[in-house]
Amino acid sequence: MDRLKGKRTLITGGTSGIGLETARQFLIEGARVAVTGTNPDTIASARAELGSDVLVIQADAGDVAAQAHIAGEVGRAFGGLDAVFVNAGIAALKPIEQWNEADYDRSFAINVKGPFFLVQALLPLLANPSSIVLNTSINARIGMPNSSVYAASKGALSTFIRTLSGELIGRGIRVNAVSPGPIATPLYSKFGMSEEQAKATAAAIKSQIPAGRFGEPSEVAKAVVFLASDESAFTVGSELVIDGGMSNL
Known part of the structure; x- marks a missing residue:
């Protein structure tokens, strides 16, 4: 409890799944x-679940202008930031022959371009020290069939x-990552599949997880x-794998 007491935080894609659960945990931690x-x-x-004290911003994760909008809203509300979880993303799985340019560009816009320009837009707000x-x-890293574009992004x-x-540590900004494996969220809506x-x-995926189950968002x-x-003040440039051992096979 209180591990984040008083810290000003932002979670993208924070209205469902892993992002929403992270918002819950951040609130519990103050x-x-x-x-x-x-x-x-x-x-x-x-909005209804998290309460009126939480700032909820509607924004397209793949739109560069929207990232500046997010920074402006957060700056006006909080004055600065101590931690950011760049979580918003899209997972589209299909064979290579089914991809078109528009779908490819959309995946990279949301998973790569948006996060890059969000970090850029947030730099004036990030405290010293702070965490991304x-x-x-x-x-x-695992070479799953039909994941070519998602994996590349x-x-x-x-x-x-x-x-x-390497670029930001001199400003007191640490950058790390979580690298989830299969997590118990609605796959059919996430991957564009039927139920x-x-x-x-x-x-099929569960059979490949040594732990024998999907992970939980928590x-x-x-x-x-x-x-x-x-x-984690001495943790810099690390990627924490949370996959029940799947990538070790």
Whole structure:
């Protein structure tokens, strides 16, 4: 408790899934919280659940201008930031022959371009010391079929951990990442599958996890709390894998 007491924090994609659970954990730990989202329904439900003290911002995670808008809203509300969880992302899985340019560009806009320009826009707000946590994925390293574009975008995001760490540590800004494996969130809506396809895919994925189950959003969120807190003050440029052993096979 109180590991983030008084810290001003931002979570992108914070109205559902891992992001929403992280917002819950940040609040439990005493943080002031802002979240972003795109879906009006999840935005409304997050506002109701998280309470009026949480700043909820509607913004397209892949739009560069929206990242400046987020920075402006957070700056006006908090005056600065102590921790950021760059969590918003899209996971589209399909064979290489089914991809088109528009879908490819959208995945990279949300997973790579948006996060890059968000960090750029937030630099004037970030305190010394402060923490940036990126949400990458084990898909960047395991070679899962049908994940070519998703894995490539998360691999690009992973490079920011090291390059931005080297560039920003002199300002007191630490950059780290969580790299989740399969987490118990609605796969069929996340991957554009039917519910029946999602169940079959989930069963196939589960069989590849040594721990024998999907992870829970709270297990990722608690790792983000650690990386956002002063407990990880000597942790710089690290990527914490949370996958039940899947990437070790």
